[in-house]
Amino acid sequence: MENNDRYSRQMRLSQIGEAGQKKIESLRILVLGCGALGSAGAETLARMGVGFLRLVDRDSVEFSNLPRQHLFKEADAEFKFPKVIAAAKALSEINSRVKTETHILNVDAGNIEPLLENIDAVIDGFDRVEMRYLLNDICVKKNIPWFYAGIRAARAAIMPVIPQGPCFRCVFPDVPAKNSLPTCEDIGVLGAAVATASAFQVTSLIRYFLEHPAKTFLINADLWTQDISKIQVEKEKDCPCCGKHRFEFLDEKKTSGHVE
Numbered sequence: 555m556e557n558n559d560r561y562s563r564q565m566r567l568s569q570i571g572e573a574g575q576k577k578i579e580s581l582r583i584l585v586l587g588c589g590a591l592g593s594a595g596a597e598t599l600a601r602m603g604v605g606f607l608r609l610v611d612r613d614s615v616e617f618s619n620l621p622r623q624h625l626f627k628e629a630d631a632e633f634k635f636p637k638v639i640a641a642a643k644a645l646s647e648i649n650s651r652v653k654t655e656t657h658i659l660n661v662d663a664g665n666i667e668p669l670l671e672n673i674d675a676v677i678d679g680f681d682r683v684e685m686r687y688l689l690n691d692i693c694v695k696k697n698i699p700w701f702y703a704g705i706r707a708a709r710a711a712i713m714p715v716i717p718q719g720p721c722f723r724c725v726f727p728d729v730p731a732k733n734s735l736p737t738c739e740d741i742g743v744l745g746a747a748v749a750t751a752s753a754f755q756v757t758s759l760i761r762y763f764l765e766h767p768a769k770t771f772l773i774n775a776d777l778w779t780q781d782i783s784k785i786q787v788e789k790e791k792d793c794p795c796c797g798k799h800r801f802e803f804l805d806e807k808k809t810s811g812h813v814e
């Protein structure tokens with residue numbers, strides 16, 4: 555009864571319904587990076603009632619995180635709590651039915667594989683673009699959908715990477731040269747862009763499991779100028795990852811991770 559009440563408005567959505575809600579409650583999601591996107595995504599998924607969240611991040615909460623990292627409070631920064639511990643506590647207070655598992659870990663090619671065990675999908679909360687190539691490799695190899703989102707300043711980019719669809723390398727074949735892209739450290743980040751990117755990211759994850767959409771779109775949204783574009787992306791048959799099954803980033807075993 556409590557369950558029906560809690561989710562009644564969500565289940566009234568024609569896109570979700572009772573069957574959709576049951577599916578949502580069965581989902582086991584890996585959240586890689588519990589910074590801005592990771593904590594926003596984890597919060598929305600917990601409120602929607604997903605069954606299980608595996609939280610991974612190596613860092614502790616800092617005051618500079620608070621403007622955009624949804625789950626954290628001043629006390630978490632004061633005591634420098636590990637992000638995954640602070641996030642799990644906040645999530646259990648939001649929805650005690652959601653099971654969480656925490657890993658304080660610097661993700662790299664050598665330790666990423668076990669994190670995907672018994673996982674239905676991955677929320678990309680990485681803040682370094684090269685880590686997405688590693689995530690893309692392991693998810694294509696294991697046929698697990700992952701949901702890319704990136705933010706720079708006031709701009710958000712979002713793309714689902716689903717089995718049989720175009721992968722991240724079909725669209726972005728190579729890691730950008732070092733220092734060729736400004737980081738959030740350099741140019742800052744608008745907190746509201748996090749909410750937008752996360753809303754697209756989480757909704758496309760849920761929609762994937764309820765509707766299995768066949769087409770893949772890359773969305774770019776600039777919150778400041780309000781320019782939004784939606785481009786259909788196609789599979790590249792010569793893609794080294796999903797086309798030729800060469801998992802160069804995974805095989806390198808030395809990509810070092812940094813998650814915000």
Ligand SMILES: [Zn+2]
Binds near residue numbers: 721789
């Ligand atoms: Zn590909």
